[in-house]
Structure formats: structure tokens, C-alpha cells
Amino acid sequence: MKKTSLLKKYILERNALVCPGAHDAISAKLIEQSGFRALQVSGFGLSATYLGLPDMAFIGFSDVLNFTRNIVNAVNVPVMADADTGYGNSINAMHVTREFIRAGAAGMNIEDQVFPKRCGHLEGKQIIPLGEMVLKIKACAEARDEIDPDFVLNARTDAIAVAGVDEAIRRGNAYAEAGADLIFVEAPRTVEQIERVVKEIKAPVSINLMDAVVGGKTPLVSIDTLRKLGVARVSIPVGPLFAAVRGMREYLDAIKGDRIAEGRTDLVVPFADFKNLVGFDGFRDLERKHLPSFIE
Numbered sequence: 383m384k385k386t387s388l389l390k391k392y393i394l395e396r397n398a399l400v401c402p403g404a405h406d407a408i409s410a411k412l413i414e415q416s417g418f419r420a421l422q423v424s425g426f427g428l429s430a431t432y433l434g435l436p437d438m439a440f441i442g443f444s445d446v447l448n449f450t451r452n453i454v455n456a457v458n459v460p461v462m463a464d465a466d467t468g469y470g471n472s473i474n475a476m477h478v479t480r481e482f483i484r485a486g487a488a489g490m491n492i493e494d495q496v497f498p499k500r501c502g503h504l505e506g507k508q509i510i511p512l513g514e515m516v517l518k519i520k521a522c523a524e525a526r527d528e529i530d531p532d533f534v535l536n537a538r539t540d541a542i543a544v545a546g547v548d549e550a551i552r553r554g555n556a557y558a559e560a561g562a563d564l565i566f567v568e569a570p571r572t573v574e575q576i577e578r579v580v581k582e583i584k585a586p587v588s589i590n591l592m593d594a595v596v597g598g599k600t601p602l603v604s605i606d607t608l609r610k611l612g613v614a615r616v617s618i619p620v621g622p623l624f625a626a627v628r629g630m631r632e633y634l635d636a637i638k639g640d641r642i643a644e645g646r647t648d649l650v651v652p653f654a655d656f657k658n659l660v661g662f663d664g665f666r667d668l669e670r671k672h673l674p675s676f677i678e
Contacts, residue, residue: 386532389420389460389488393534393564393586398609403619405431405626406449407456411659413622414457420488421457423450425464427623439498443469443478451485460488462536467497467510472521479525479535489534491566492522494541494553507540512553516560523561536588536615537562540569547575551582558585564614566590570600577611586614593621 383391392399401420404410405427413421426437428449433440450463463482468475475492482490494515496508509515519537526533537557541550547570554565566588567579580587589608591600608616633650636643643649657663 384530384532385460385486385488386483386530386534389462389534390532390563392419392460393614396586396612396614398605398613399615400605401462401615401617402622403427403617404453404461405623407452408659409622409626410453410457410461414459415659418459420460420462421453422462422491422617422619423453423464423487424619424623425466426620428464430623439466443481447481447485450482450487454486461486462534463487463490465490465492467495468492468518468522470497472518475518476521476525479522479533480529483526483529483533487533489536489564491536491538492518493538493566493568494557507543509540509544512556515553516556519557519560519562526561534563535561536564536566538566538568538588542567542569542571542575547578551579554579554583554585554587558583564588566615566617573601573603573607576600576603576608576613580612587612588615588617589613590617590619593618 399420400418401422402413402418403422403424403426404413405424409427410421423446425441425446428446429435429437429441432445432449435441446464446466450461454461463485465475465478465482469478478492479490494509496510515537519535522535526535537554537560539550539553539557541553550567554567558565562585564586565579565583567576567583568590570576570579570589576589589600591602593602605616629649633643633646636646636649
């Protein structure tokens with residue numbers, strides 16, 4: 383089954399498909415290795431890891447496309463791309479849709495924030511007019527249907543923070559009617575709001591959780607509870623990145639002051655594990671087969 387078809391199948395089950403966020407190919411491999419059935423490219427993570435900047439539209443589409451292609455090629459599970467606001471108007475968003483499909487992504491998020499956008503759990507967001515976003519989704523859906531109708535178009539609304547939950551529901555239904563396969567309602571403030579959007583939006587609904595990260599707008603609700611409510615997808619976008627930062631800090635604290643981390647095997651993975659993660663032995667086999675002067 384195509385990855386797009388597989389992801390669409392998972393979404394239509396409305397069974398709280400958990401999609402951790404990957405910020406590079408290594409994090410994507412670890413997500414797959416941990417048994418997750420799909421993953422989400424984190425635009426927040428890409429901006430932070432490649433530029434050292436916040437998620438405020440500093441990273442351009444060409445870079446995001448290349449990083450996403452690397453992540454797609456590194457794993458066998460479906461990957462959802464992050465299209466931000468579509469990098470422009472409806473015509474730009476059509477181009478973005480085609481390019482993500484050609485890069486092998488199984489779906490993408492596109493949001494109704496004013497450019498330059500910002501992380502959904504930060505203050506100062508603005509949203510574009512409903513009609514403008516509907517046209518943008520229709521354009522993306524047209525591009526999708528030209529190449530792969532199963533590519534999952536995930537329309538995100540940040541309306542709760544700006545205009546309240548009623549407007550988020552109104553927009554969610556309009557986006558679904560325009561051709562979105564999944565409606566991503568960003569930053570609901572209560573379990574009751576989550577329950578409302580799932581019940582009143584006539585399409586599968588995605589929810590974003592900050593998980594162990596302190597400071598998110600959405601209450602921490604168990605996956606089982608979200609599954610019972612009928613949530614289709616649960617993204618955990620920054621947990622892997624924040625865990626990686628914590629791990630690197632702990633290691634660097636152990637070696638600062640001209641020390642070495644002798645015996646601190648609790649701080650790092652074994653070299654053999656890392657070689658396995660990046661497929662070292664497979665490439666050694668290729669060398670053995672194809673190089674005239676292979677050295678054991």
C-alpha cells in the first residue's frame with residue numbers, strides 16, 4: 383500500500399494515530415524504531431536545529447523541502463510535512479503541495495495564520511480571512527488530486543486563540559468542505575473544547591499535545607481518552623527535540639571544565655547501537671561487494 387493511502391487509512395479510523403515530531407533524519411529513524419506508525423516533520427524543530435531560531439517563518443520552503451525529503455528517505459513509515467501557511471498565496475500553496483508529494487511525503491499541514499506565522503502555542507498569532515483560506519485549501523486540493531488523491535491535506539486553524547472555539551469549528555467545517563482530509567484544531571484550552579471540535583466538525587480532527595513540555599496551551603490528556611473522544615491524529619511535535627536538548631546538556635555538563643565522561647555510559651548510546659541506527663553494516667556489505675580493495 384502507498385504511504386499516502388496508508389496514512390489516509392489511519393486517519394479515517396479516527397483512533398488517535400500518534401505522530402511524534404521529527405526535526406532531522408536521526409530523530410525520524412528513532413521514531414520509527416520505537417514503533418510509531420507515522421511521524422510529523424516539525425517546522426518548529428527544523429527552524430531551531432538548522433537555524434537556531436524560533437518558529438517565526440525564518441526558514442524558507444526550499445530548505446524545508448530538502449530536509450523533509452531527507453526525512454522521508456530515512457524511514458519507511460508515512461511522513462507528514464509542515465507547509466506552514468503555504469509560503470504565500472493560493473498559487474504558491476499549490477506549488478508547495480505538488481513538491482511535497484513529489485518528495486514522497488504522505489500528507490502536509492497548512493495553516494490559516496497570517497505570514498509570518500509562529501508556533502501555535504505562542505502568543506501574538508493572527509489569522510487570515512476565512513474566504514482566503516478556503517481558496518488556498520481548494521487550490522491545494524486541486525494540486526493533490528492531480529498527482530495523488532490519497533495525499534492527506536491537513537488544514538490547521540489557530541482560531542481558538544484569536545476568535546474562540548466557535549470560529550474554529552466554523553472554519554474547520556469550511557476547510558473540510560473545501561477539500562481538507564483532516565482538520566487540525568490548534569491549542570484547545572480544555573477537554574470540553576476538544577470534545578466539541580471532534581463532535582461538531584464534519585471531518586477527522588487532529589490535536590497537538592506538548593506532552594512533557596511545560597508551557598503548552600492544551601491540557602495533557604491521555605491518548606486513550608483522546609481515542610475515546612474520536613480524535614483522528616495526535617501530534618507530539620517538539621517532545622523528541624526537547625528530549626535531545628536535555629540529553630546533550632547533561633552530557634556537556636559532564637565534560638565541561640576539561641573533564642571526560644569516563645564511565646558515564648548512561649549519557650550516551652553505545653557506538654554499535656548508533657552504527658546500527660544509520661545502517662553502517664549494510665554499507666560495509668556494499669563495500670565488500672563492489673570495491674576492488676575492500677579492507678576488513
